[in-house]
Every structure is written in structure tokens, then in C-alpha cells.
Amino acid sequence: MYFYCEKCKKQYPLNTHSIRCSCGGLFRLHKDPDEIVPDGVSIGHMITPLVRAQAGNIEVLLKLENLQPTGSYKDRGAATLVSVAKSLGIEKIALDTAGYAGASIAAYAAAGDMKCRVYAPEGMPKGALQQLDAYGAETVLVPGTRMDACAEVKKHLGTDWYYASPAYNPLFIEGVKSLAHELYEQLGGVVPEYIFVPAGNGSLVIGLYLGFMEIGRLPRIVAVQSAGCAPLYRALREKLGLPLPPEPPQDPVNGQNYAIERPKRLNEMLFAIESSGGDVVTVTQSELQDAQKDLGHRGIYAELTACAGLAAAKKFFPHGKPDNYRVVIPVTGSGFKG
Ligand SMILES: [Zn+2]
Incomplete structure (x- = not known):
């Protein structure tokens, strides 16, 4: 490799x-x-449940990635990235994060007996910081946004620290591919018709694309973004010559600091979505909250952005869907975070 x-x-x-x-x-x-691909660093091999649920007018298949060891699908990427790094003799890894990725990398680094340093924006939720602390990671709080945290980590990498960034390091995406293979097995050797996933820096969209390409057939990949920060949505519409919505006002209070305004792998994401015949959908805060309640009423406690897939699927199929369509929705992160 x-x-x-x-x-x-x-x-x-x-x-x-x-x-x-x-x-x-x-x-x-x-x-x-x-x-x-080396897989020597593990917290225990996890196959997350795939469960049927009714959401609005449609029946969907929820993939409970919130049950991963650190509470998000990012454990897939972290497991592979850290395992490969360990096999190469790397002892110190660093990354910038404003969310789940820090916990995932820190937990697997701990399992692999490696040092981990996380650069996070100052406003990082307290619960996320406590989780990093529990894994023994060193946290460096950076004034400003996640972009500032990203700029800061790059200053300190040198030859000491290996950059374990989900956005930059392709080993992370390599790990996320396992989600496609696991779904294929759970569905009895069938690729679903649709899969709805939140799209930030693209590790899910691209990881699923690459994983299903190995299987030989793609589901329609529908990427979901917040109406308040939707660079992928805008890029796809621009490419298709469709009118653009007005730029939303910046709202730092509602988490704009954590949204990814300029995803590094935008073109790769666009390629994956178009190749699959998929689409990009935006959802509002209140649609996310409704979807969070839907999941909560089934006993599933998901973090708000992890409800994006469900919120988007309800919007995408307002009048129901053909019975034979399998619509998979990864519940990407636990509500116990933050
Ligand atoms: Zn080059």
C-alpha cells in the first residue's frame, strides 16, 4: 500500500x-x-445492528452506528488508521477535530498504546473533552473555529507527530469502507437501493462509494447537509445549472463553528454521488429535531447531526416509496455525546 x-x-x-x-x-x-490491511488495534470487533423502522411514510433500515465503542461510525476509520500506523512503528499521532473523530482516534490510540494529541476549538462541548481525557489524550484548545484548530495542528506536526486527520489521511476512509461490506452481508448479499448519510468532510460518502465499488454495485448515495452550511449541495446544483439558494446568515451560536464550509474532498464527494445516481439534500434544524424525536421514540438516542439521514429520507420520499426499495440510514453518532 x-x-x-x-x-x-x-x-x-x-x-x-x-x-x-x-x-x-x-x-x-x-x-x-x-x-x-492491518487490523491489530481493536477495542473489540463490533457489528452494529440493522433494524427496521417506520419513519413518516416510509419504512427504513437503521444502521445503529451510535453503538460503536466510542459512540460513532468514525471508529471504523480510526480502527484502520491507527492499526496501520501502529504496524508502521508510529508512536505519536495528532489531529484536529471539533467532534467525533477526536474521540475515535484517541480511543484507538489508547488501545494501541500510542500517544495522541487532539487540537480542538475552544468551544468544544465539555462532554467531548471529558471523553478525550478518559482515553488519556492530550487536548490542546485553540481559540476560534475548527479551521483555526486545523491551522494550529499543522504547525506542530514536524517529524514527531503523524497526522491522523479523517479529512487528509486516506487510511481513515479505507476503514469506513467496512460499513458497505457489513451492510451487504446483513442484507443477505444485496446492495440497498438508497443510503442517506450526513456529509461533512466526506469520509462516509467516499468510504461507502469505495466499499460498494469493491462489491460491484452502488446504492444511490444521498448526502445530507445542514441548510445553514451546505457547500456540497451548492456545488452539485451549480454543476447541474440549477438555481442556488441564498447564502444563509452566519450563526456561530448554532454550531456554524463546527460545520465544514470548505470540504477538502468536495470533488471526490461529487463524483461518488453522481456516479451512484444519488443526490444532495439539505435539512433544517427543526427537521433534525423531529428526526431525533422519531429515533428517541424507538429507544434510540442519537446526536442531532446523526439524525440527518432520517430527516432527509422523510423529505426525499414525501409520499412514501416503492415497497421493494431498501433505504438504509446509518445513525452516525450517539446522543450521549456533548
Ligand atoms: Zn501532486
């Missing part, structure tokens, strides 16, 4: 301390089909 540049194709070893190619291109992962 090695990294290569998405633009100039230059190759880099997996233990590179470069964040991206010298030409500015992002890394992608090359893996031969028969190559085994």
Missing part, C-alpha cells in the same frame, strides 16, 4: 509526515486487491 497524489500521481509511503503532495494535491490510497 502507498499514498499517491490525486493530481500528479506522485507516490508517498504510508508513514510520510507530509500532509499532502508537494503540488498541493490530496493523498489517495493505493492498495492491491489481495493486500491485507
Whole structure:
């Protein structure tokens, strides 16, 4: 396995301390089909439940990723990234985060007996900080937004700390592919017709795309973004020549600091969505809250943004759906966070 540049194709070893190619291109992962990806660092192998549920006019299949060891699907990416890093002899890893990724990487780093340093924006929820502390991670609070945290970690990486960023390091996306394979097995060797996933930096959209490509068939991947911060939605509409909604006002109180305004892998996400015949849907805060209640009434406590898939599916199929459509919705994170 090695990294290569998405633009100039230059190759880099997996233990590179470069964040991206010298030409500015992002890394992608090359893996031969028969190559085994190390999985030595584990908190216990988890297969999350896939359960049927009625939501509004439609029946959906909820994939309970909120039950992963640290409470989010990001454990899939973290397990692979940390396992590979460990197999390469790397002992210190760092990342910037405003959400789940920090907990996932920190937990797997702890399981792998590695040092982990997390750069987080000052306004990071207290519960998330406590979780990082419990895993023994060193947390550096950075004034400003997650973009400031990202700028700060890059100053301190040097040759000491390996960058375990879900946005930059393709090993994270490699790990998320397991979600596609697990769904395929749980559905008895069938690829679902639709899958609805929140789209921030793209690890779910791209990971599912790559995973289902290995299986040989794609579900329609519908990416979901907050109406208040929807760069992917805008990019797709622009590409299709559709009118753009007005720019929403900035609202730092309602978590705009944590939204990803300029996702690094926007074009990769667009390619995945278009190749799958999918779409991008936006949801409002109150639609998220309704979906959170829907899940709560089934005994599932999900974090608000983790309800994006369900909120979007209800909106996408206002009059129900054909009975034979399997609509999968990963519940991406637990409500016990924050
Ligand atoms: Zn390059």
C-alpha cells in the first residue's frame, strides 16, 4: 500500500509526515486487491445492528452506528488508521477535530498504546473533552473555529507527530469502507437501493462509494447537509445549472463553528454521488429535531447531526416509496455525546 497524489500521481509511503503532495494535491490510497490491511488495534470487533423502522411514510433500515465503542461510525476509520500506523512503528499521532473523530482516534490510540494529541476549538462541548481525557489524550484548545484548530495542528506536526486527520489521511476512509461490506452481508448479499448519510468532510460518502465499488454495485448515495452550511449541495446544483439558494446568515451560536464550509474532498464527494445516481439534500434544524424525536421514540438516542439521514429520507420520499426499495440510514453518532 502507498499514498499517491490525486493530481500528479506522485507516490508517498504510508508513514510520510507530509500532509499532502508537494503540488498541493490530496493523498489517495493505493492498495492491491489481495493486500491485507492491518487490523491489530481493536477495542473489540463490533457489528452494529440493522433494524427496521417506520419513519413518516416510509419504512427504513437503521444502521445503529451510535453503538460503536466510542459512540460513532468514525471508529471504523480510526480502527484502520491507527492499526496501520501502529504496524508502521508510529508512536505519536495528532489531529484536529471539533467532534467525533477526536474521540475515535484517541480511543484507538489508547488501545494501541500510542500517544495522541487532539487540537480542538475552544468551544468544544465539555462532554467531548471529558471523553478525550478518559482515553488519556492530550487536548490542546485553540481559540476560534475548527479551521483555526486545523491551522494550529499543522504547525506542530514536524517529524514527531503523524497526522491522523479523517479529512487528509486516506487510511481513515479505507476503514469506513467496512460499513458497505457489513451492510451487504446483513442484507443477505444485496446492495440497498438508497443510503442517506450526513456529509461533512466526506469520509462516509467516499468510504461507502469505495466499499460498494469493491462489491460491484452502488446504492444511490444521498448526502445530507445542514441548510445553514451546505457547500456540497451548492456545488452539485451549480454543476447541474440549477438555481442556488441564498447564502444563509452566519450563526456561530448554532454550531456554524463546527460545520465544514470548505470540504477538502468536495470533488471526490461529487463524483461518488453522481456516479451512484444519488443526490444532495439539505435539512433544517427543526427537521433534525423531529428526526431525533422519531429515533428517541424507538429507544434510540442519537446526536442531532446523526439524525440527518432520517430527516432527509422523510423529505426525499414525501409520499412514501416503492415497497421493494431498501433505504438504509446509518445513525452516525450517539446522543450521549456533548
Ligand atoms: Zn501532486
